[in-house]
Amino acid sequence: MARELDYHAIREIFDRFRASNPAPKSELCYTNPYTLLVAVVLSAQATDAGVNRATEALFRVADSAQKMVDLGLEALTGHVRTIGLFRQKAKNVIRLSEILVAEHGGEVPKSRAALQALPGVGRKTANVVLNVCWHYPAQAVDTHIFRVANRTGIAPGRDVLMVERAIEDRVPVDFQDYAHHWLILHGRYTCKARKPACPACLIRDLCLYEDKTL
Known part of the structure; x- marks a missing residue:
């Protein structure tokens, strides 16, 4: 059975994400x-x-x-x-x-x-x-989010739809609007696939990933 973080740990994680980047935006350029x-x-x-x-x-x-x-x-x-x-x-x-x-x-x-x-x-x-x-609280799960959700224990799931549902169910509602932005940016720049930057990770102490880098 996949290991899962509890409500208080998930809330603390997203509190930290929000404090670090209060209003994250898509990195794609668009006008409408x-x-x-x-x-x-x-x-x-x-x-x-x-x-x-x-x-x-x-x-x-x-x-x-x-x-x-x-x-x-x-x-x-x-x-x-x-x-x-x-x-x-x-x-x-x-x-x-x-x-x-x-x-x-x-x-x-x-x-x-x-x-x-x-x-x-x-x-x-x-x-x-x-x-x-x-600003519909929809969770667009890509490879970065799938990896972070499973590694950390925030929203584990066997496929992207399960992870999407888990994020909707487990992440507190006041974080839903920006949840996928915080997760994708964390996966893109910190919790990278081959060599995650665990020493620089702001949620290292809460993350359930067992193979943390030194």
């Missing part, structure tokens, strides 16, 4: 819900920094669904060719933009089901958009 949606779709199996480099010029000419449709697949592909899987991602962005124009008046829907019905949009992408744009 549409550009965030596109950026997250492009970020699958790619770094945020790489996506930001590609979208800097793209979003100057196509920051809405209609403008992206008008830009067209060939031009879009030219903008994103430095990103992994760029051909399929470009096709998805054009198609989802067409659907947004045809079925949603060009606006990004505020429904997880409607978002997941768009090409290239899975549950994680939908949760990012819902959380970042409208």
Whole structure:
């Protein structure tokens, strides 16, 4: 059975996260819900920094669904060719933009089901958009969050959906809005996969990970 932290330890962890970074933000660059949606779709199996480099010029000419449709697949592909899987991602962005124009008046829907019905949009992408744009307490679990949640004992689970549910159930409600931001940043910069920076970790004394680095 996975080891779990108790309520008081989890609250203390998130108190420390909040004290260190009161209002964390996505590291993807965007200007509105549409550009965030596109950026997250492009970020699958790619770094945020790489996506930001590609979208800097793209979003100057196509920051809405209609403008992206008008830009067209060939031009879009030219903008994103430095990103992994760029051909399929470009096709998805054009198609989802067409659907947004045809079925949603060009606006990004505020429904997880409607978002997941768009090409290239899975549950994680939908949760990012819902959380970042409208502060819905949705938990977008990526590899960093999955690792941190299991290592620390905050929200252990065998798969990403179990971890998502565990975060929703175990993290106090007053931390839910920023929970996935704190966890992803902790996994990205401190609790790294190959060599976690345990000596510099602000929750080292509470974490249940047994193989802490010295």
